Amino acid sequence: MRRAVLLFLLISFHVALGQHLLSGKVLLSSTNKGLSGTKIQVKPGHAQTETDAEGAFQLSLPSGNYHLHFIHQDLKSFHLKLNVQKDTTVTVLLDSLHYELGEVEVQAEGTGVSSMERLKTVEGTAIYEGKKTEVIVMKEVTANLASNNARQVFAKVPGLNIWESDCAGLQLGIGARGLSPNRTSNFNTRQNGYDISADALGYPESYYSPPLESVERIEVVRGAASLQYGPQFGGMINFKMKQGGPKPIELISRQTLGSYGFFNSFNSLGGAKGKFQYYAFYQHKQGDCWRPNSGFDLDMGYASVTFKPTDKIAITADYTRMTYLQQMSGGLTDKQFATDPRQSNRTRNWFRVNWSLFSLSMDYKISPRSTLNTRFFGIYSGRDALGNLGRITNPDDLKANRNLIMDTYFNLGNETRFLHRYMIGNKTQVFVVGGRIYRGQTTKKQGDGSNGKDPDLRYLHPDSLENSDFSFPGRNYSLFAEHVFYVTNKLSITPGARFEYISTSSQGYYTYFAKDGAGNVLLNEKVNESKFLGRHFFLFGLGLAYKQKEYLEFYANASQNYRSVGFTDIRVVNANYSVSPNIKDESGYTIDIGGRGTYKHLIQYDVSVYYVKYKGRIGEILKERGAPTYDVARYLTNVADSRTYGIEAFGEINVLKLVKRTAKMGIPVFASLSLNDARYINSEDKSFLNKHVELVPSTLLRCGAGFSWGTFRINYQYSYIGEQFTDASNALSDPYGVYGLIPAYSVMDLSAKYGYKFLIVEAGINNLLDQRYFTRRAEAYPGPGIIPAEGRMVYLTLGVKI
Numbered sequence: 001m002r003r004a005v006l007l008f009l010l011i012s013f014h015v016a017l018g019q020h021l022l023s024g025k026v027l028l029s030s031t032n033k034g035l036s037g038t039k040i041q042v043k044p045g046h047a048q049t050e051t052d053a054e055g056a057f058q059l060s061l062p063s064g065n066y067h068l069h070f071i072h073q074d075l076k077s078f079h080l081k082l083n084v085q086k087d088t089t090v091t092v093l094l095d096s097l098h099y100e101l102g103e104v105e106v107q108a109e110g111t112g113v114s115s116m117e118r119l120k121t122v123e124g125t126a127i128y129e130g131k132k133t134e135v136i137v138m139k140e141v142t143a144n145l146a147s148n149n150a151r152q153v154f155a156k157v158p159g160l161n162i163w164e165s166d167c168a169g170l171q172l173g174i175g176a177r178g179l180s181p182n183r184t185s186n187f188n189t190r191q192n193g194y195d196i197s198a199d200a201l202g203y204p205e206s207y208y209s210p211p212l213e214s215v216e217r218i219e220v221v222r223g224a225a226s227l228q229y230g231p232q233f234g235g236m237i238n239f240k241m242k243q244g245g246p247k248p249i250e251l252i253s254r255q256t257l258g259s260y261g262f263f264n265s266f267n268s269l270g271g272a273k274g275k276f277q278y279y280a281f282y283q284h285k286q287g288d289c290w291r292p293n294s295g296f297d298l299d300m301g302y303a304s305v306t307f308k309p310t311d312k313i314a315i316t317a318d319y320t321r322m323t324y325l326q327q328m329s330g331g332l333t334d335k336q337f338a339t340d341p342r343q344s345n346r347t348r349n350w351f352r353v354n355w356s357l358f359s360l361s362m363d364y365k366i367s368p369r370s371t372l373n374t375r376f377f378g379i380y381s382g383r384d385a386l387g388n389l390g391r392i393t394n395p396d397d398l399k400a401n402r403n404l405i406m407d408t409y410f411n412l413g414n415e416t417r418f419l420h421r422y423m424i425g426n427k428t429q430v431f432v433v434g435g436r437i438y439r440g441q442t443t444k445k446q447g448d449g450s451n452g453k454d455p456d457l458r459y460l461h462p463d464s465l466e467n468s469d470f471s472f473p474g475r476n477y478s479l480f481a482e483h484v485f486y487v488t489n490k491l492s493i494t495p496g497a498r499f500e501y502i503s504t505s506s507q508g509y510y511t512y513f514a515k516d517g518a519g520n521v522l523l524n525e526k527v528n529e530s531k532f533l534g535r536h537f538f539l540f541g542l543g544l545a546y547k548q549k550e551y552l553e554f555y556a557n558a559s560q561n562y563r564s565v566g567f568t569d570i571r572v573v574n575a576n577y578s579v580s581p582n583i584k585d586e587s588g589y590t591i592d593i594g595g596r597g598t599y600k601h602l603i604q605y606d607v608s609v610y611y612v613k614y615k616g617r618i619g620e621i622l623k624e625r626g627a628p629t630y631d632v633a634r635y636l637t638n639v640a641d642s643r644t645y646g647i648e649a650f651g652e653i654n655v656l657k658l659v660k661r662t663a664k665m666g667i668p669v670f671a672s673l674s675l676n677d678a679r680y681i682n683s684e685d686k687s688f689l690n691k692h693v694e695l696v697p698s699t700l701l702r703c704g705a706g707f708s709w710g711t712f713r714i715n716y717q718y719s720y721i722g723e724q725f726t727d728a729s730n731a732l733s734d735p736y737g738v739y740g741l742i743p744a745y746s747v748m749d750l751s752a753k754y755g756y757k758f759l760i761v762e763a764g765i766n767n768l769l770d771q772r773y774f775t776r777r778a779e780a781y782p783g784p785g786i787i788p789a790e791g792r793m794v795y796l797t798l799g800v801k802i
Contacts (some may be wrong), residue, residue, distance in 0.1 A: 331785020
C-alpha cells in the first residue's frame with residue numbers, strides 16, 4: 001500500500017517540459033473593458049481557465065491545433081481556432097446578448113437549456129471528473145425564493161427526499177438514497193466552500209440555510225465527494241453566494257407578501273471598484289404560518305469583500321449573522337391529522353437560533369498550471385428549544401415547567417488545496433492534494449424552564465440542571481489526493497485517497513428518570529459520564545469518464561464512505577426514544593454509473609444507476625425499555641447492514657426551440673425521476689431481514705412545464721413522492737404519531753416572473769390544490785408526532801434592480 005501511494009504521488013508531481021504559453025485578454029466589445037469570470041475551454045483535451053479581474057488569462061499548452069470556447073454570463077459565446085507552435089497572445093471581444101428595439105429591450109437566446117448544469121472537470125481547486133454532479137443556476141429558477149421553497153428549487157435534482165417542516169424555509173431538510181433529511185445532516189453542507197453545520201463531527205445538522213435570493217448557484221456532488229470533502233454518504237451541497245460586480249454599485253430590493261401574514265424584505269448591495277469586489281445583504285422575514293402557534297421572526301445579514309492585490313492573488317473575507325425565533329405548534333397523532341391537520345395543542349413551544357459564520361480565504365495562481373487555495377473558517381452559534389417534549393396524546397399541563405435545551409457550537413478549521421496541471425506525452429493531466437484541520441466544541445444543556453407561555457429562554461436552576469449538562473469536544477485531521485489521468489482525448493481515470501483521524505468525546509452528566517402513565521416519577525438517577533473515542537482510517541475511490549461527444553458522456557465512480565456517531569444525539573432526555581449505549585460508527589461505499597449530455601443547448605439529460613452499501617447502519621426500531629416503565633419506544637441503534645440501489649434520471653427539452661431555433665418564445669419541459677429499493681440485510685435479528693430501510697420512497701417524481709417570452713416566464717410543477725416507513729420495523733402507525741407510515745402524496749406549484757428594465761415582478765401559488773399531507777414524523781422538536789406540510793400559499797414579490 002505504501003509503495004502504491006508513493007508511486008501515485010511521484011507521478012502526480014511529475015512536470016513535463018516543452019509547452020507554450022497562451023495568454024491574452026477578453027474584452028467587452030462595446031467598452032473595451034476587461035471581462036472577469038470569462039470561462040475558457042480548450043478542445044481537444046481538458047484544459048480550461050477563467051479570466052481575472054482585468055480580463056486576462058494564461059494557459060500552458062503543447063504544440064498543436066486547438067478550438068477555444070469563451071463563455072461569459074449574459075454575453076454571446078465566442079469560438080476561436082488557433083494553431084499553437086510558440087508562446088502566443090490573443091485578444092477576444094465578446095458582444096452582449098442584449099439589443100434594443102425602440103424603447104423595448106429584448107434578450108436573445110442564452111447559452112443554456114435550463115437552470116441545471118453540471119460541474120466541470122476542474123472548478124477552482126476541486127476535481128469532479130467521473131462524478132455525478134448537479135448545479136442549480138439560481139437566476140434561471142422560477143420559484144418562491146422568498147420562502148426558500150426547496151421542493152421547487154431542487155426539483156431537477158433526482159432522488160432528493162425533502163422534509164417540509166415550516167412555512168418559510170428556515171431550515172433545509174434534504175436526504176437521498178436512504179439518508180434521513182433531518183437538517184441535511186447526511187450531506188456535507190457548505191457555503192462558499194466551507195462548513196455551515198453545527199459540528200461536522202458530532203452534530204452535523206444545519207440550523208442555518210442561506211436565503212436563496214442571495215445565492216448564485218447550488219452545487220450538489222453525490223457520495224463520491226467523500227474523498228475531497230469528507231466521508232459522508234450523502235455527498236456535498238455547496239451554496240455559492242453572489243459576489244457583486246462588475247458595476248461600482250448595484251442595488252437590489254425585493255419585497256414579498258404572502259398568505260398567513262408572510263412578509264419578506266431582501267435588500268442587497270454589491271459591486272466592484274479597482275482591486276475590490278463586495279457584496280452584502282440584509283433580510284427580514286416574518287409570518288404566522290398555516291397552523292396556529294407557529295409564527296416566526298427572522299433577521300439575517302451577510303457581507304463579503306474580495307481584495308485582488310495582483311492578478312494572481314485574491315483574498316476574500318465574509319461574515320454571516322442570522323437570528324430567528326419560531327413558535328412550534330407541535331405534532332399530531334394519525335387520528336388528529338385525519339380530523340384536522342391545522343390544529344395545534346401546544347401553545348408554549350419555542351425555538352430560537354443564533355448563527356454566526358466567518359471565513360477568510362486566499363486563492364493564489366502560482367502559475368498558469370498551479371493554483372493554491374487556503375481557507376480558514378469558523379462557527380460561533382447556538383440553538384435553544386423550549387417546551388413540552390412529552391407525548392402529544394398527553395395534554396400540556398399549563399402549570400408544569402417546560403423543558404429547555406440549549407446548545408452552543410464553537411468550531412474552527414482550515415482547508416488547504418493545491419491543484420496542478422502537467423503533461424504526459426501530449427496529454428494534459430491534473431491532480432489536487434490537500435488537507436483539513438478542524439476543531440469542534442459543542443455544549444448541550446437540558447433542564448427546567450418556566451411554566452409560562454412566552455419565549456422565556458432561561459433555566460430555573462442554571463447551577464443544577466435537572467436533565468443533563470454535557471461538553472462534546474472533537475478533533476479532525478485529514479489528508480486527501482485525487483488525480484485525473486487522461487488516457488486518450490476521450491477516456492480519463494481518476495483515482496483518489498483520503499486519510500481521516502477523528503476523535504470525539506463526551507464529558508458531563510445526565511439524569512435517568514421514568515414516569516408511569518399517570519405521570520408519577522418511578523425513577524430519578526443522576527449519572528456522570530466521560531467517554532473518548534479516537535479512530536483513523538483510509539478511504540479510496542476510483543472514477544472513469546468517457547466523453548464521446550458533447551451530447552454523450554459516460555461516467556462511473558466508486559468511493560468509500562464513513563459516518564461517525566454523533567454523541568450529542570445520545571444524551572437528550574426524551575420520553576419518546578432512547579439510544580443504545582453500544583452504538584457504533586457506520587461505514588460503506590457508493591457506486592454511480594451513468595450517461596449524460598447536452599444537445600445543441602436544447603436537450604439535456606443525465607441517467608444513472610447507483611448502489612449504496614452500509615455496514616452497521618444506524619436506524620430506529622421499536623423496543624420495550626424494561627423496568628420500571630416496560631413501555632415501547634423508539635430505540636436508536638446499529639440495526640443491520642443495508643443496501644440501497646436505484647435509478648436516477650433527469651431530462652429537459654425546450655420543445656418550441658427544438659422545432660424553430662430562432663423562436664423568441666420557449667416551452668421547456670422537464671422530468672426528474674428516482675426509483676429506489678432499500679433493504680436491511682445481514683441482521684443478527686432475523687425480524688429485520690429484507691425490511692425496507694426507513695425514509696426511502698420507492699418513487700420520487702418531479703416534473704413540469706413552462707413558457708417563456710422575453711423576460712416573462714411561467715412555470716408549473718408537479719411532485720409525487722411514494723410512501724415511506726419511519727423506522728426499521730416498518731410499523732404502520734402508533735397511538736402517538738411518532739412512528740409509522742408516511743403515505744404517498746402529490747403537490748403542485750405555479751410560479752411566474754417578469755422583468756421590465758429595473759423592475760421585477762414575481763407571483764405564484766404553492767400547493768396549488770391545497771393538498772393535506774405530511775413529510776415527517778418527529779420524535780422530538782418540532783413535534784413529537786406528525787408535522788403537517790403547509791396548505792395553499794399565495795405570494796407576490798415586487799423588486800427593483802438599480
